[in-house]
Amino acid sequence: MKKLNTSPISGMQEFLPATQATFTNLKNQIERVFHLHGFQRIETPIIDRTEILLAKAGGDTEKQIYKVVKTAETSAEADQALRFDNTVPLARYIVEHESSLSFPFRVTQTGRNFRGERPQKGRFREFYQCDVDVIGRGQLPLAYDAEVIATLYAALSAIQLPSAVARLSNRKILTGLIDSLQLTQFSAAIFNIIDHIEKVPAATTRESLAALGLTEPQIDLILQLTTISGPAATVSTQLAALSIDNPTFAAGCSELTAVLTLLEHKGLGAHAVADLRIVRGLDYYTGNVFEFILPESRAIGSICGGGRYANLASHYTDQSFPGVGGSIGLSRLFYAITENHLIPDSTPTPPIDFALLPVSDQDFPAAFQLADQLRSANFSVDPILTDKKLGDKFAHAAKNAAYAIVVGANEAASGQYSVKNLATGQQLPLTDFLSNIQ
């Protein structure tokens, strides 16, 4: 037999059952919070038309997209590829189904996406993203920016990251400043430099801006902008102090402070602050943008981000669908959480509640009956049906379950079962156990 490599492909996460249970639990918690916040779940196909997926893309996306080879039976069809995020298929979905949807549409997708990039620590080629978006038709009130941020905060909080802080900015502010300085031709370059401001020394940022041909006063003004941070009131004053007379700048300031104020009304003042360094790279955002960080673990960077886009589906339709959304990169976040012990390392919960240990084949019927009884009380139950010795069955139970119950002739006849806690060794009559936990 040819020896095949059975490890998962590099860049793909694959967990043992206990870790998988933790991961799935986080995903379920996030989905639950999204649902409670009124977001409706959809699923889009993983395979889509390449022309749809790449309608807007370019750069890395185009280099990293996984195309699929047509099979004998799909050969007549358009080129196909794997989706690389949830947003592009969402745009297609909105255009395709818009007559059946009601706007503003609160929508969530939590699925796997694919990018064939070089694997790096904490980055994956197949990864889960948990998205929320609100899509309007024609227009979408600014209040939804606050809704999305509040929902993401609630989700992070539910997965035991309540210290998360959203840093907000508005791309119109920097755009307006650039306009007012008549530097519009350098707009993309300046955005890119500011996007990296926290990753390079201050001198490097200055040099990069100077290399574009900006004057010292222009550079000073831009860098002064990026130092602005804090709650709505403070930031308003600081932005006004820049004395920029530009309508785009003014609109950005007003949108930013409006959303910060709404978040204060939601009681999230301590978890949402302005930070004018945030630009969210070369993404398609056009208004408010945000990134969540964990103040006590700044080194891991952004754990969730998003923003407002003027038109979600501009590549597929002439209709206007403004939106605001955000995404928790769950695979990456889970890696960071695990590596940095960000969630308290309690004893991991065994995947199964009860292992049942019938002493012999004769005890199977009693074990089946007890299993059904415990399952109707919502316990997960693994009856061990091997012909091994009881000691071996206990060893197997200890690897998977929290509790064990021996099912022998006496127990079956009397209905008196004893529950053994496999972590502590403590024994308790089943009836006491069940009444204790109610």
Added chain:
Amino acid sequence: MKKLNTSPISGMQEFLPATQATFTNLKNQIERVFHLHGFQRIETPIIDRTEILLAKAGGDTEKQIYKVVKTAETSAEADQALRFDNTVPLARYIVEHESSLSFPFRVTQTGRNFRGERPQKGRFREFYQCDVDVIGRGQLPLAYDAEVIATLYAALSAIQLPSAVARLSNRKILTGLIDSLQLTQFSAAIFNIIDHIEKVPAATTRESLAALGLTEPQIDLILQLTTISGPAATVSTQLAALSIDNPTFAAGCSELTAVLTLLEHKGLGAHAVADLRIVRGLDYYTGNVFEFILPESRAIGSICGGGRYANLASHYTDQSFPGVGGSIGLSRLFYAITENHLIPDSTPTPPIDFALLPVSDQDFPAAFQLADQLRSANFSVDPILTDKKLGDKFAHAAKNAAYAIVVGANEAASGQYSVKNLATGQQLPLTDFLSNIQ
């Protein structure tokens, strides 16, 4: 702008939110039952090495597999493709992680798989399969065959298909009969003919067997076998009456009746019967095999199937991992359920519980507070934050939510909210509503 085709690719399911909610609910119910039965969830990557995926395959699988094109950054790696079922990646997983697992290993996977076949009614290129398997190392008691069937029945029952009946056979029985007739060289052909016995007229089956060169008495004996069906006791007698003296045949009979008897002990006698026509095609099964049907909707065929395999991972390792498993083809089943109205068509539940209708921007803080309160009581809540008229907000609410609450200055001041049932128009004070449902 070039007009792009925004429909999903042919053969891919994509639902509107209300249908998605129904689908997700079925999937969650199935996963819940699998968990309660002690099966531990794993997820394997969707992309795997082609040599792993095709180690055993051939025929249609090889023609239908979606290979992925390497990107600039994955070009040095082995050929890769999309998994076409959950079982092949499970085999790889078991070999890769066997030292960390404890056997018998009850394992479940519920994920999307991919086959680039010609789309047909009710068949999909991207489809969910919900699998349970128990994997042993070296050996695996027969009782686990009953566990898998009972678990699948419980899952079908949970999704409102309690009439489902498992039809069981054991491949050793037909194998033994063929051996005893010294027809081993025609084994694959005979299995294939019996596999189609319910889809063609009786005369065609006879002709096909005769075309292999079988004698009339041989054909009669094989066809007599395929008429055998019923509970353990009856089937034992009927099988004995064939007077076949062959150890494989005898082993098959004994394995089949043992599992039927265990299922009777589990109270599933009415939902598990022998049916010697069942062979499960050209699959890798070596012992008991089964298929669930809905007696009142026989035309839709098998809704779930599985069986016992002597060695799950024989293509990747010399170690022996016998297993037994089964799979609910959820995408296909959901299509059949929907097309045939197999689940009672009650009024579809709206995806969201409450829509909140603030009268003006001034009422947002009160709406946010009420939303938080309802969410902590586990209701999903969509505060509508548009500046539309109240009538328009009600129209939007009626499309998504079960209940609406108007949030105006009076309501906010008094804390007296009124809940409107959007289906019936009935109004009720919120306090009464909340105490009614407790």
